[in-house]
Amino acid sequence: MDDIQALTLQLARDPSSLVFLPLAETLRRRGQLDAALTVALQGATRYPEMAGAWDLVARIRSDRGEGDLAFDAWTTVIRLDGDHLGAHKGLGFLAFRGGDHRRSLRYLQRAVELAPSDSAAQVALERVRELAGAQVVPGFPEPTIDPLKALEPDPGSALLVDREGRVLAGSVTRSDGEDAGDAVAAALAGVSREAERATRLLGLGGWARIGVEGEAANVEIRTPTPDTVLLMFRGGRVPPGRLILLADRAEQESRRWLEELR
Amino acid sequence: MTLVAALDDLTRQPGVRGALVVSAEDGLVVADALMEDVDGGAVAALTASLLRRMRGVAEVLGQASPQLVHLVGGEGSLLAAPAGAELLVVAIARPEANVGAIRLALKRAAERVS
Numbered sequence: 001m002d003d004i005q006a007l008t009l010q011l012a013r014d015p016s017s018l019v020f021l022p023l024a025e026t027l028r029r030r031g032q033l034d035a036a037l038t039v040a041l042q043g044a045t046r047y048p049e050m051a052g053a054w055d056l057v058a059r060i061r062s063d064r065g066e067g068d069l070a071f072d073a074w075t076t077v078i079r080l081d082g083d084h085l086g087a088h089k090g091l092g093f094l095a096f097r098g099g100d101h102r103r104s105l106r107y108l109q110r111a112v113e114l115a116p117s118d119s120a121a122q123v124a125l126e127r128v129r130e131l132a133g134a135q136v137v138p139g140f141p142e143p144t145i146d147p148l149k150a151l152e153p154d155p156g157s158a159l160l161v162d163r164e165g166r167v168l169a170g171s172v173t174r175s176d177g178e179d180a181g182d183a184v185a186a187a188l189a190g191v192s193r194e195a196e197r198a199t200r201l202l203g204l205g206g207w208a209r210i211g212v213e214g215e216a217a218n219v220e221i222r223t224p225t226p227d228t229v230l231l232m233f234r235g236g237r238v239p240p241g242r243l244i245l246l247a248d249r250a251e252q253e254s255r256r257w258l259e260e261l262r
Numbered sequence: 263m264t265l266v267a268a269l270d271d272l273t274r275q276p277g278v279r280g281a282l283v284v285s286a287e288d289g290l291v292v293a294d295a296l297m298e299d300v301d302g303g304a305v306a307a308l309t310a311s312l313l314r315r316m317r318g319v320a321e322v323l324g325q326a327s328p329q330l331v332h333l334v335g336g337e338g339s340l341l342a343a344p345a346g347a348e349l350l351v352v353a354i355a356r357p358e359a360n361v362g363a364i365r366l367a368l369k370r371a372a373e374r375v376s
Contacts, residue, residue, distance in 0.1 A: 174324035175324050184319065184323060188319065195312070198308040198312055199335035202308065203337065203338070204335030204338040206336050208334045208335060209332075209333075210332065210333050210334070212328045213329050214320055214327070214329055215325075216325055219320070
């Protein structure tokens with residue numbers, strides 16, 4: 001009698017036992033995914049608060065190529081146990097496979113925090129960082145993915161800076177091809193304070209944006225958080241209204257990214 | 263045409279609380295047409311300072327001086343355009359104002375003033 005037969009008999013004798021876990025796992029490892037899923041789902045239904053049962057369901061779903069259903073199952077695991085290593089690794093893998101490098105990085109970073117000696121999680125984290133071009137950002141301990149890169153088909157026209165005029169994300173290239181990131185960051189350093197002072201003294205409320213129209217280019221300046229400033233610019237052929245919409249999106253992404261980092 | 267008359271079209275726009283001509287260099291009021299609650303001196307000084315800073319940003323971007331600056335707050339906005347090399351035309355608007363119409367009126371006023 002092999003393992004599967006023995007475990008199946010045991011489960012048949014006592015359907016409420018936890019033997020469904022090793023049975024479904026053994027079936028999964030042997031590639032019998034339909035049977036593994038049936039067993040795991042019956043167990044998870046019987047023990048809906050058991051994170052390990054849903055983790056097993058998620059891994060089987062993932063092996064079957066059912067990414068969305070695996071995602072749902074691992075999300076259930078996180079809800080039941082926010083520190084579940086397998087769920088963070090699994091969700092990191094799914095996000096990576098789906099092209100969402102930022103989310104993948106977030107899950108894998110958490111996995112490495114939970115288990116610093118887990119070499120598989122560490123290797124996966126390094127791989128995602130490398131592929132996504134994650135960089136060290138001033139003031140933040142871990143390398144991270146530039147939130148403006150994904151939004152900018154032509155890099156070099158959006159920049160996020162901190163209160164001290166240090167570049168946090170994005171880049172700015174002048175029309176002559178010269179990198180102007182640091183110079184623009186320095187020029188933006190006091191903008192937020194000045195705009196805040198102006199709107200306050202003039203009774204205009206807190207400042208939301210500055211639009212600058214020029215002969216050859218238009219500029220939008222935003223404040224995603226009170227201590228950061230975002231600049232986006234486009235050639236004059238892009239209408240100011242469209243630039244406002246692009247800047248709205250960049251501002252939202254920057255805010256979300258900064259919140260995640262903190 | 264007097265400078266104040268050049269602002270008429272601008273101040274007639276719905277939602278405009280006032281308009282000014284400001285010296286770009288020192289931020290002093292040259293002419294104004296303002297509602298009582300608007301501090302012209304503060305508007306002039308702050309606008310000139312903001313314009314200088316925006317010129318600095320445009321310069322490092324390799325761009326010419328701004329033709330229009332629009333500072334938006336939660337309870338209103340300020341629009342400013344250079345009128346020649348030495349003056350600025352400025353408008354203060356309520357949040358519900360039609361910014362597109364004010365922008366056009368501001369540019370027309372700047373042309374008249376310069």
